[in-house]
Amino acid sequence: MSRPVSAARPLLLGAGILLVAFNMRPALTTVGPLIETIQAATGLGTRGAALLNTLPVLCIGLACVLGPLVIRRLGADRGVLLAVAIVTLGSGLRGFGGLGPLFAGACLAALGIGLSGVLLPGLVKREFPTQVGRVTGLYTMVLCLGAAAGAGFSVPLTQAAGNWSTALGLWSVPALVATLAWLPFARAPDPAERAVRRRPLWRDRLAWQVTGFMGLQSSLAYIMFGWLPVVLHDRGLSAMEAGYVASLMSIGQAPFALVVPSLAARAKDQRLFAMVLLGLAVVTILGLVFGPLGLALPFGMLLGGALGGLFGLGLTLIVLRARDTAGAADLAAMSQSVGYTLASLGPLGFGLAHDLTGGWGASVTLFCLIAGGALICSFWAGQNRTVGVPDPRGA
Template sequence: MTQVHSSRVTNGAFLILGVLLIAIGLRSPITGVGPLLEQMQQQLSLSATQAGMLTTLPLLVFACFSPIASKIGRRIGLERALMLSLFCLLIGITVRSFGSLTSLFGGTLIIGVGIAIANVLLPSLMKRDFPTKVATITSIYVLMMGVGSALSASLAIPMMHLADSLSISFIPNWAFALGGIIIFPIIAIFVWLPQIKNRTKPTQDTLEFDSHSYIWYSASAWQITLFLALNSFLMYTFISWLPSILIDSGYSHENAGVIHGLLQLFTAVPAIIMIPMMAKMKDKRLLSTGLTSLVLISILGFILLPTLAIVWSMMFGFGAGGGFILALTLISIRTSDPHQAASLSGMAQCLGYLLAASGPVLIGAVHEASGSWTLPLLICVFANVLWIIFSFFASKSELILSPQQDELAQQTLAQQV
């Protein structure tokens, strides 16, 4: 009996460790690109629009491939599908590190597929295996995403210098730096190996995407969708261009990379604070307005007082990371049942990633046309003001009702009157 209990504890520990190692690799392949963009633009003659596509392409894949991911999980099982996502990351990072323009975009595309599979299926696995600890596991999971992002961004320039010091010439130094994070999926694959003997399916709410077409006509659903979309627009814009903004403000490449990594790390900090706190807050409007305003102050800070970029990056990371957690929470707490939640999540994430994909390309193109970062950052200020407005409406406590539920509620109200 004791041996069986010990075995279950060990298997559970390895499962949690595997989930956290997968989480480390879900954002790090994207965030490591920003500090290296200038070198890549110079060596490959990339325009600012092409450079922005390196962050945009995975987001487009997220939006398009997410519905397919649940079908893959249903066909081969959660565990094997997640192993497939790790192999996609491994292959994508390898191909991207060959150093040519074709391999750069081809590898990025494969990375996007791997991340999309894990993004869709990991929540289902956590809901199935840790139903009473979802908030705790989610907070640690988001924290590990931030840690992976911070490591990738902070070590990009030192890894490039390491390639120079080792006289590595068969690939460009920036390609060597991009390949450094291959250690993440390699370790995760070995730790995840014991899980592939299982072939469990995603939870029912992940499998069944009831169209709930009325969602697309709901003002509340659009408010939540635009709240998540504008959050993603700002987040991925700064993931792509913050190092270049800082370098043009006088920072060295190394310092720009470290500050960029600090921003990534602080996107994870709210997970520790907010998840237990939100359970006690019925009205989330004060919280959402505070988080979105924090990001607005930080963007204005980058424009007016760039010498305090460390402070602004921490504020931006905390506000944007907290906004992302709040957006996902609103999808759960403002819906009436799991199928409605899945439909709203599909709508919000699809449109959210599409808008997020436009951010790096748009801001890069405006920078290239204007020759400075002032106008692009003012566009971000305008987007942030819209984000604040939608955050107030999205954070209301009322449930989104189906037409039948709304009709029933009106009948009940009429009877009471």
């Protein structure tokens, strides 16, 4: 009887990972399409909206610091259960209405998102060591579909529910489903996993290069999650149309997020992937902000493809640059704690640049500069090396 259970476990575990991954973005992408509705109902200003887009990303970075501690105390499996349960609570809190529950719920959900983001790469390396690229691509694709669902259904749910807070609170339902589905996998940690101690990566150059790439490419995505609907609405699209383009942007992430990790994991060098995807991101944001509105949909989907591919590439680099499962968890913790803290400045800067200049030119310039920084980091992060091993060239 134990053999069928053992044979089925990878499939069931994979399904559980995908359910968790689906809930790692709606708490972030559901606010952007509703930001003007929230502002009208609560009096939230432009700087407050920038803060609402920034604080959750900052909380993701802070939560990533806890990853290694959670692994030692609870184990990765129970840690994922804790993470998705926190997402459920944070998403539900937003349904109470008002700015207090909105900000508190957004930050709480982001803490769960950050924690799960640290734990999942190590689980993939441990459970699927020969299929790292494929499984990373699958859960990144589902994560992007969750982002698309959040962006696309926010306005219709608000119209159906009659208010924005109920619509946001409803996103606790899929998170609760993922929490219940993960319960069978929340086993106690292996004693060896609990006791392991490793040398910190803070002095490892390669770890910092991966961290820089992860943070800067994430900043591009969070800028678009929070501000693309506002940009398009400002250019003349309705709130529904702007949310639809944002949803298609997230849908466009899915195929790239699936394919890029699989291809990158097979390649000896990932620098070309980064260069092509970052170039595509810059071209498409320029098209969305300054090009004809009739091309907003294809530009939006291509931008989503670039962002999805970059995120999948970032996660793949974490796994490829680590020597083992524990190293992947440590590198994920560092790259995402520092990286997402850095990424949180992107949405804030994008909004403040618009607030100070009254237009989107300065904001787009900032976007392009961030993309340039990510390209520089990818030159080293994309090379075939592993953290903890000195580079003979001294790079």
